[in-house]
Structure formats: C-alpha cells, structure tokens
Amino acid sequence: MKQTLNSKGLSSAATMAVRLLFAAVAAFPIVFMMVSSLKPDQQIFGDMSSVAAFLPIGNISLDNYAAVFDRVPAARFLINSIGISAVTVVLGIFVNSLCAFALSRMEVRGKRVVFTAILATLIVPFQTLALPLVWWVNQLPYFELNGFSLEISKGWLDTYQVQIIPFIANAFSIYLFHQYFESIPKELDEAARIDGAGWFTIYRKVVMPLAGPATATVAILTFLPAWNSYLWPLMVVQSEELRPVMIGIQYFFQLNVSWGEVMAYASLITIPVVVLFIAFQRSFINSIASSGVKG
Amino acid sequence: MTTTQLPSPGRRLAEPAPAAPPSKPRHRPRHLREQISGWGMIAPAAVLLLAFVFLPAILGFGLAFTNARLVSPRPVEFVGMDNFARLFADPTFWRSLLNVSYFAVVVVPVQSGIALALALLINKKFRGVNFFRTIYFLPVVTSMVVVSLLWLFMYRKDGLINEMLSAASFGLINGPDWLNDPATAMPAIIALSIWQAAGFHMIIWLAGLQSISGELYEAAQLDGASRWHQFRYVTWPGLKHTRTLVLVTITIQALGLFDQVSVMTQGGPLDSTTTIIYEAVRSGFKQQETSYASAISLVFFVLVLLISAVQRYLTREKD
Numbered sequence: 122m123k124q125t126l127n128s129k130g131l132s133s134a135a136t137m138a139v140r141l142l143f144a145a146v147a148a149f150p151i152v153f154m155m156v157s158s159l160k161p162d163q164q165i166f167g168d169m170s171s172v173a174a175f176l177p178i179g180n181i182s183l184d185n186y187a188a189v190f191d192r193v194p195a196a197r198f199l200i201n202s203i204g205i206s207a208v209t210v211v212l213g214i215f216v217n218s219l220c221a222f223a224l225s226r227m228e229v230r231g232k233r234v235v236f237t238a239i240l241a242t243l244i245v246p247f248q249t250l251a252l253p254l255v256w257w258v259n260q261l262p263y264f265e266l267n268g269f270s271l272e273i274s275k276g277w278l279d280t281y282q283v284q285i286i287p288f289i290a291n292a293f294s295i296y297l298f299h300q301y302f303e304s305i306p307k308e309l310d311e312a313a314r315i316d317g318a319g320w321f322t323i324y325r326k327v328v329m330p331l332a333g334p335a336t337a338t339v340a341i342l343t344f345l346p347a348w349n350s351y352l353w354p355l356m357v358v359q360s361e362e363l364r365p366v367m368i369g370i371q372y373f374f375q376l377n378v379s380w381g382e383v384m385a386y387a388s389l390i391t392i393p394v395v396v397l398f399i400a401f402q403r404s405f406i407n408s409i410a411s412s413g414v415k416g
Numbered sequence: 417m418t419t420t421q422l423p424s425p426g427r428r429l430a431e432p433a434p435a436a437p438p439s440k441p442r443h444r445p446r447h448l449r450e451q452i453s454g455w456g457m458i459a460p461a462a463v464l465l466l467a468f469v470f471l472p473a474i475l476g477f478g479l480a481f482t483n484a485r486l487v488s489p490r491p492v493e494f495v496g497m498d499n500f501a502r503l504f505a506d507p508t509f510w511r512s513l514l515n516v517s518y519f520a521v522v523v524v525p526v527q528s529g530i531a532l533a534l535a536l537l538i539n540k541k542f543r544g545v546n547f548f549r550t551i552y553f554l555p556v557v558t559s560m561v562v563v564s565l566l567w568l569f570m571y572r573k574d575g576l577i578n579e580m581l582s583a584a585s586f587g588l589i590n591g592p593d594w595l596n597d598p599a600t601a602m603p604a605i606i607a608l609s610i611w612q613a614a615g616f617h618m619i620i621w622l623a624g625l626q627s628i629s630g631e632l633y634e635a636a637q638l639d640g641a642s643r644w645h646q647f648r649y650v651t652w653p654g655l656k657h658t659r660t661l662v663l664v665t666i667t668i669q670a671l672g673l674f675d676q677v678s679v680m681t682q683g684g685p686l687d688s689t690t691t692i693i694y695e696a697v698r699s700g701f702k703q704q705e706t707s708y709a710s711a712i713s714l715v716f717f718v719l720v721l722l723i724s725a726v727q728r729y730l731t732r733e734k735d
Contacts, residue, residue, distance in 0.1 A: 136537065140537050143533075143534060143537065144548055144551045146611070147551050147611070148554065150555075150563075150566055150570060153566075153570070154566050169576055170582070170583060174576060174579075216461045217461055219458075219461070220458050220460070220462065222457060223453075223454040223455075223457035223458045224458065227453070227454040227457075229454030229455060229458065230451060235458060235462060238470075239461075239462075239465060242465060244721070245469065246668060246717070248672045248674065248696075248716065249473070249717040250468075250469065250473060251697075252476065252697070252701070252706060252709040252713050253473070253475045253710050254472040255486065256475070256479065256486055256700075257471065259486060259487070286468070287464075287468040288468075290461040290462075290465045292465065295461060320450070320453045320457070321453070349560065351561050352674055352697070356697065356701045367559060370561060371561065371565075374565055380569055383569070384569070387566060391557075391558050391562050394557045394558070395557055398550075398554075398557045399550065405553075409556075409620070410619050410623040
C-alpha cells in the first residue's frame with residue numbers, strides 16, 4: 122500500500138512538472154512581449170541573455186506606448202477595429218438568429234432546402250472566396266446620401282462597409298442558433314400566440330431571452346475573426362483612416378520603429394482580448410468547443 | 417437573382433414568398449402570414465450569404481477561365497484553360513504546393529499530438545486546473561499577426577530564441593538566422609504556428625474526452641488495466657469522432673497558411689516559405705490578376721475537398 126502511494130505521489134509530481142513546463146512554453150513569448158514593451162531597445166537586448174528578459178525591472182516606462190500614439194493614428198486604428206467588430210457582432214447576432222428562428226420554429230415551405238444550402242457554405246474556406254470576392258465587391262454599387270442628392274458610385278473598396286457587410290451572415294452562427302432554438306420548448310410559442318403575439322414578438326420576447334449561451338458563443342466566434350482580421354483588410358483597405366489594428370501594426374512595423382514600440386503596439390491590441398477572455402472564460406471555452414462540430 | 421441589392425429591414429415584407437402555395441391562401445390565412453414573415457426573417461441572412469458566399473464562389477469558378485483583372489477598362493473575355501496552363505507551368509506554384517505540404521505534414525501530427533497531451537494533462541480536476549487551462553489557451557486569443565511580429569523579433573540572429581538556446585547549452589549552440597535561411601525558415605514558421613494553435617485543439621480534444629463515460633474507466637480500473645491500457649482501450653476509441661474532426665480542421669488550416677508568411681518572410685528566402693494563398697494574394701491583389709488568382713483559389717479549394725474526403729475515408733476505415 123505504501124509503495125503504491127509513493128509511486129502515485131511521484132507520478133503526480135511528474136505530471137505537475139510536465140504541466141508547468143508546457144505552461145512556461147505557452148507563456149514565455151507573451152510575457153517577453155509585455156515586459157519588452159516597457160523597456161528601451163538597448164535594455165531589451167541587454168536583458169535577453171538572462172531571466173531579466175521576462176522581468177519588468179530596470180529602466181521601466183510607458184514611453185513606448187506614448188511613441189506608438191505619436192507616430193501613427195493608433196487610437197484611430199483601435200476605434201476602427203472596435204467599431205467594425207462591434208457592428209459585425211451585433212448585426213451578426215440579429216440577422217443569423219432571426220434566420221435560425223424561422224428555420225427552427227416556423228412552418229416555412231422550402232426551409233429544409235434553404236437550411237441545407239446554408240450548411241453547404243461551411244465547406245468553402247474563406248481563403249477560396251477572398252480573391253473573387255475582392256473583384257466582386259469592386260463591382261458593387263455604393264449609395265451615398267449627400268445632402269439631398271443620392272449619389273451612386275461603383276466599388277466598395279476602401280470603405281467601412283466592405284469590412285463589415287460580407288461577414289454579417291454566417292452559416293455556422295445560423296447552425297449554432299438553430300441547434301439551441303431546437304432545445305427550447307415550442308409550447309412557449311403556442312402560449313404566446315394564444316396571447317396574440319406575432320412571430321417577431323415571440324422571437325424577441327420569448328426565444329432570444331432564453332438563448333443567452335448561444336448568443337454568447339456566436340458573439341465570441343464573430344468577434345475573434347473580426348478583431349484579428351488581416352487578409353481581407355490587407356486587400357480592400359488603402360486609406361490610413363480606415364485601417365483596422367492588424368493592418369495598422371504591420372504598417373507601423375514597416376516604419377522602422379524600435380522593437381520596444383512594436384511590442385507596445387502588439388501588447389496594446391492583445392490586452393483587450395486577453396481581458397475579455399479572462400472575464401468570459403467559460404463562454405470562450407464553450408465557443409471553441411462548439412466550433413469543434415464544424416468539421 | 418438580384419443579389420446586388422442590400423437587405424434593409426424595410427424590404428423584408430416586400431420580399432416575395434416563392435414557396436407560398438398560391439392555391440389555398442383563403443383557407444389558411446394564418447398560414448400564409450406565417451410563410452411571409454418566415455421568409456422575411458430568413459431573407460436578410462439568405463441574401464447576404466447569396467451575395468457574399470455563393471456568388472463569389474460561382475464567380476471565382478467562372479473568373480478562373482477568363483482574363484479578368486481587378487481594375488481594367490477592357491471587357492472580361494473567356495480564355496479557356498490558359499490560366500491553369502500558366503499555373504501548372506509555374507515553378508513557384510509547385511514550390512508553394514511543396515511548402516504547404518511540408519508545413520501540413522509536420523503540423524498536423526505534432527499539433528494534434530501536443531493538443532491531446534495538453535487536454536489529457538488538464539482533463540482531471542485538480543487544484544489550479546483553471547490556471548493551466550487559461551495559460552495554455554492564451555496564445556490562441558493572441559492574433560496571428562501579433563504572434564508573427566513577436567516571433568519575428570524572437571527569431572533574430574541576436575534574438576531571444578538563440579539567446580535561450582545558447583544559455584541552455586552553456587554557449588555551445590550558436591543558433592542560425594532562422595527566417596533568413598532557406599533551411600530553417602519553414603521550420604521556424606511551423607514552430608510558432610503550433611505554439612499559437614495547439615490550445616485551440618486542446619479545447620476540442622477536451623470536449624471529446626469529457627464525452628467519454630466515467631464508468632468505462634471505473635470498469636477498466638476494476639479489471640486492473642494500467643493507465644496506458646486505459647488510454648489505449650478506452651480513451652483512444654472514445655475519441656474516434658473528435659480525431660477525424662481535429663485532423664480535418666488542422667489540415668485545412670495548414671493548407672491555408674498565409675498570415676505568418678505575409679508578416680514574417682513574404683514567401684522568402686528563395687521561395688522557401690511561399691504558400692498557395694500567398695501566391696493567390698500576390699497575383700490577385702498586388703498584380704491585380706483576378707483571373708489567375710481565381711485559378712489558384714480553385715486549385716486550393718479542390719485540394720481542400722480532396723484531402724478532407726480522403727481523411728474522412730481513412731479514419732472511418734480504420735475503426
């Protein structure tokens with residue numbers, strides 16, 4: 122008995138050591154990034170050969186952060202990304218849940234065909250669509266109300282809407298909402314209908330308030346790619362004032378700035394997501410786990 | 417197909433209900449209203465998907481056989497297989513295929529293996545399980561662009577990676593200039609890609625592990641099965657579906673390699689890190705040759721379909 126206890130203790134200690142090793146590997150680049158963002162370049166390189174590289178010691182300041190805002194309109198890039206992500210998330214939740222609601226809870230002719238067609242889009246990776254899509258959005262008309270006259274111009278390139286509208290409807294979001302709505306008893310709809318509620322009222326007052334977890338999952342799975350988006354804005358955005366953060370940081374990097382400043386910018390656009398993740402950890406993990414069914 | 421129109425809430429009621437039965441609306445007025453509001457609710461998402469997924473997919477297929485350019489005064493003309501002939505004669509394209517295969521062949525088994533190991537390490541409840549899960553997942557919430565810039569810095573000749581190698585080997589190892597050497601550039605990109613994404617697949621493995629009934633493990637323990645046997649005969653078969661899923665998603669992600677290359681190496685040195693998508697963007701965006709880029713995208717899509725079909729077939733056969 123004693124023997125097994127000992128070997129058990131030993132093996133659990135070994136397991137813990139492996140866990141710690143993996144944790145160190147996962148964390149060291151991020152710690153290095155955040156710590157370096159507080160140091161001048163000379164000190165970053167000086168500290169590199171010792172543990173000091175991972176410790177906020179020595180000549181610590183927020184100078185690099187100040188420099189980021191001095192050299193590029195970083196605040197503008199941040200506002201752009203926050204705006205683009207927020208609008209995409211809000212409209213995405215609305216449009217996709219509405220569609221899933223009708224597909225799941227209403228008697229609509231042909232809804233099976235529509236649902237199958239929607240799910241079929243899951244097999245097309247975005248990278249396949251990206252290049253034809255650039256050509257296509259450049260052909261689309263764009264309406265602008267200028268005073269009292271409606272102006273029509275061609276081409277969506279270099280606008281905000283080209284960064285938002287193509288990403289609102291999402292087959293996977295519709296699928297997730299649909300799955301969740303199926304688990305909400307349909308008797309609730311019946312009861313509301315007897316009380317004279319219309320379908321939109323049932324959607325808004327009965328079903329959506331119960332669909333919190335699905336909404337959180339869709340919000341996270343829409344927010345992350347919107348915030349991290351790089352390939353698409355790289356191709357469709359030229360103007361500085363329309364750039365999102367990921368294009369902004371690459372542009373910033375090409376200005377030959379110091380590494381400390383690059384690390385400051387990198388930390389600046391990473392910290393908000395990390396904070397969101399830690400605050401809504403359970404929802405994040407559930408979202409990723411549910412995205413597993415996608416394959 | 418009037419897909420150019422944007423869905424606005426005002427349009428929804430005007431949207432036709434094509435499937436509504438015209439023969440018996442009088443008998444079931446409530447039913448007709450349900451049809452109309454139902455289609456009105458489906459319409460915004462359906463129109464957007466039509467405009468931004470179906471149409472570009474069909475367009476991409478069509479444009480691949482034309483001479484379309486992103487901005488061009490000339491009308492688009494049909495050119496048959498010209499783009500494909502040019503593509504298959506282009507050594508850079510074959511190089512990009514080779515690079516992506518190299519990337520996938522290493523990343524798929526190593527990343528899914530590490531992800532499974534991580535999942536097994538935090539599958540049991542213990543003090544600090546949340547801490548470890550958070551740390552392992554941290555790289556996933558860091559954007560690939562940020563990760564690429566960060567590792568670009570760490571991979572310098574005088575960067576953190578070489579300093580750590582040197583310190584760990586008491587100065588014996590003098591690391592290479594990782595990203596500027598054709599022999600080490602791709603392995604360097606592979607390492608950071610695994611580092612960034614392993615946590616994502618850890619979560620998917622974890623969901624699979626937690627779907628295996630605890631009774632199976634109890635039964636195995638009663639039979640005196642060792643931990644290895646428990647893994648071999650309970651865990652591994654129980655992960656059958658998760659396995660296919662993880663393999664397919666990692667492979668497709670691997671074939672679509674782009675961000676890291678675009679930020680870190682721009683395909684170099686000597687084309688040693690160029691990829692299919694990188695070539696598509698280079699021709700379609702930088703050189704504005706939409707048609708040629710569409711041909712590359714089409715080849716990529718066929719490849720993705722083929723590989724996921726083969727993978728599904730193989731993983732089904734084995735069990």
